[in-house]
Structures are given as C-alpha cells and as structure tokens.
Amino acid sequence: MTNAAPKLAPMLSVRRGKQAVEFYKTAFGAKELFLIESPDGNVVAQLGVGESEFWVADESPENLNFSPESMGGSTTRMVLVVENPDAAFQTAIAAGAKEILPVEDKEYGWRVGRVVDPYGHHWEIGKPL
Amino acid sequence: MTNAAPKLAPMLSVRRGKQAVEFYKTAFGAKELFLIESPDGNVVAQLGVGESEFWVADESPENLNFSPESMGGSTTRMVLVVENPDAAFQTAIAAGAKEILPVEDKEYGWRVGRVVDPYGHHWEIGKPL
Numbered sequence: 001m002t003n004a005a006p007k008l009a010p011m012l013s014v015r016r017g018k019q020a021v022e023f024y025k026t027a028f029g030a031k032e033l034f035l036i037e038s039p040d041g042n043v044v045a046q047l048g049v050g051e052s053e054f055w056v057a058d059e060s061p062e063n064l065n066f067s068p069e070s071m072g073g074s075t076t077r078m079v080l081v082v083e084n085p086d087a088a089f090q091t092a093i094a095a096g097a098k099e100i101l102p103v104e105d106k107e108y109g110w111r112v113g114r115v116v117d118p119y120g121h122h123w124e125i126g127k128p129l
Numbered sequence: 130m131t132n133a134a135p136k137l138a139p140m141l142s143v144r145r146g147k148q149a150v151e152f153y154k155t156a157f158g159a160k161e162l163f164l165i166e167s168p169d170g171n172v173v174a175q176l177g178v179g180e181s182e183f184w185v186a187d188e189s190p191e192n193l194n195f196s197p198e199s200m201g202g203s204t205t206r207m208v209l210v211v212e213n214p215d216a217a218f219q220t221a222i223a224a225g226a227k228e229i230l231p232v233e234d235k236e237y238g239w240r241v242g243r244v245v246d247p248y249g250h251h252w253e254i255g256k257p258l
Contacts (some may be wrong), residue, residue, distance in 0.1 A: 004179075004210075004212055005179030006158070006178050006179030006181070006209060006210065006211045006217075007179055007181050007209075007210045008179070008182075008207055008208070008209050008210075009177050009207070009210075010137075010139035010206070010207060011205060011206045011207070013204050013206070024143065024251060028135075034195045036237070049135050049137050050134030050137070051135075052135070052137055052138070053135050055208060064229065064245075065206065066204055067198075067204060068204045069201045071195075071201075071204055072200075073190075073193060073195045073200060074195065075142050075195055075203045075249070075250070076203070076205035076250070077139070078137060079140050080136075080137050080186060081138075082133060083136075094220075100193065108165070120204070121204070122139050122193065122194075124140070126143045127156075
C-alpha cells in the first residue's frame with residue numbers, strides 16, 4: 001500500500017440531520033456516499049460534492065457537537081468553489097437557503113456570494129476570477 | 130477551459146489568527162498557500178494539508194463569523210484522514226492540542242482519536258480500517 005496523502009473533510013453538526021442530508025443534495029448537488037441511522041433517527045452521513053467530501057451529523061452536545069441552531073451562529077463557513085457561482089447560488093436559494101450577501105465581484109479577485117442554509121451553516125459560493 | 134468539478138474547503142473562524150496559522154502548520158503539517166494580513170493584524174489564510182485545503186480567518190462577529198472561543202463550542206469538526214493516526218495525533222498534542230478522545234479502534238470500522246486545538250476547533254484524526 002502506498003502512503004496516501006492526508007485528506008480533510010468538515011463534519012457539520014445539525015438538527016434534523018436526515019432532512020439536512022436531503023437539503024444538501026438539492027442545494028449543492030451533493031451525493032450520498034454513506035449514511036448510518038441510529039434507532040432514535042439520528043444520522044451520520046458522508047456526502048460528496050465534486051472532488052470534495054463533507055459529513056453531516058445530528059448534534060450531540062454531550063459529545064461537544066453543537067448545531068448552529070443551538071449556538072446561535074456558526075464557527076466554520078464552507079467555501080464552495082464552482083464554475084458558475086451565480087447559477088449555484090440560485091440553486092441553493094431555490095432549495096431553501098437564505099441570501100446573506102449577493103454574488104458579486106470582490107476587490108480581492110473572487111466572484112462570490114454567501115448564503116445561510118436552513119440548519120444555520122454558512123456557505124460562500126464563488127470562484128477566483 | 131474545461132468544466133472544473135466543484136471543490137469545498139472549510140474556513141475556520143478563530144481568535145489570534147496569525148498564531149493559529151502557525152499552529153496548524155506545526156500540528157497538522159499544513160502548508161501556507163495564501164495569507165493576507167489587514168492593517169489591524171487580522172489574517173485570512175489558505176492552507177493545504179495533503180490533497181485538501183482549508184482556510185483560517187480571524188473572527189468578525191459583525192459578519193457572522195464567530196470563533197469557538199466566542200461561542201463556547203464549535204459547530205463543525207474537522208475529520209483528518211491520515212496514514213498513521215497515532216503519529217499524527219501525537220504531533221498535534223505536542224503542538225498544543227488537547228486530547229478529547231484517545232486514538233482507538235471503533236466498532237464502526239475506524240481507528241480514530243479526537244483533539245481540540247488551542248483555538249477551540251475539534252479534529253478527528255483517524256482512518257478507516
């Protein structure tokens with residue numbers, strides 16, 4: 001076996017995890033790679049978006065995993081780089097995300113907008129110009 | 130230009146961003162790909178770890194970017210997949226991360242441990258078995 005390079009994927013803590021997985025599929029074209037559901041209906045899911053992966057899991061404050069809804073904000077935002085930020089932004093809004101900042105050319109050389117999803121996570125959708 | 134696949138990278142909100150960047154280099158072998166520092170000393174940095182990327186930025190509550198120190202917890206944890214979880218875990222601890230869960234074989238088929246970094250972000254360091 002060759003030495004694999006390290007790989008990083010964020011795991012988003014949410015309420016209503018099962019719904020959230022469906023939202024991320026619709027909003028960002030994510031594909032479900034893995035999903036495990038516990039008897040109480042909580043899920044841990046691994047999703048793929050393009051060449052990247054992320055995880056979604058129901059919060060468990062007893063394990064120090066807090067949803068943005070519990071905290072009243074989020075400590076990490078997702079930067080999603082796509083070929084067509086305007087189209088991807090509109091798809092996310094149509095799926096139920098809310099606009100925080102519209103898609104615009106920024107002085108730092110990106111075309112980017114920002115949404116918050118129904119579970120409280122923030123997404124910057126854009127690309128370097 | 131061909132259609133590039135979407136790419137996702139988390140952006141961690143922190144206090145003491147400049148120090149945090151140095152910590153992530155030491156703790157996880159991250160490479161600095163980009164760093165911009167504003168006159169007030171705040172930074173936005175893009176870091177590479179293996180085949181993945183993440184961003185680190187000083188918090189700005191006025192822009193809804195909150196550090197775990199401000200929130201008293203974090204809403205996203207980082208899953209870092211490495212060839213040798215035990216060694217990577219020890220490197221992170223030596224750099225100043227604190228153990229939350231030791232590296233162990235889990236019934237769900239991973240060898241994984243968990244640390245919290247000095248800026249309040251949680252990292253699961255492991256690999257599928």
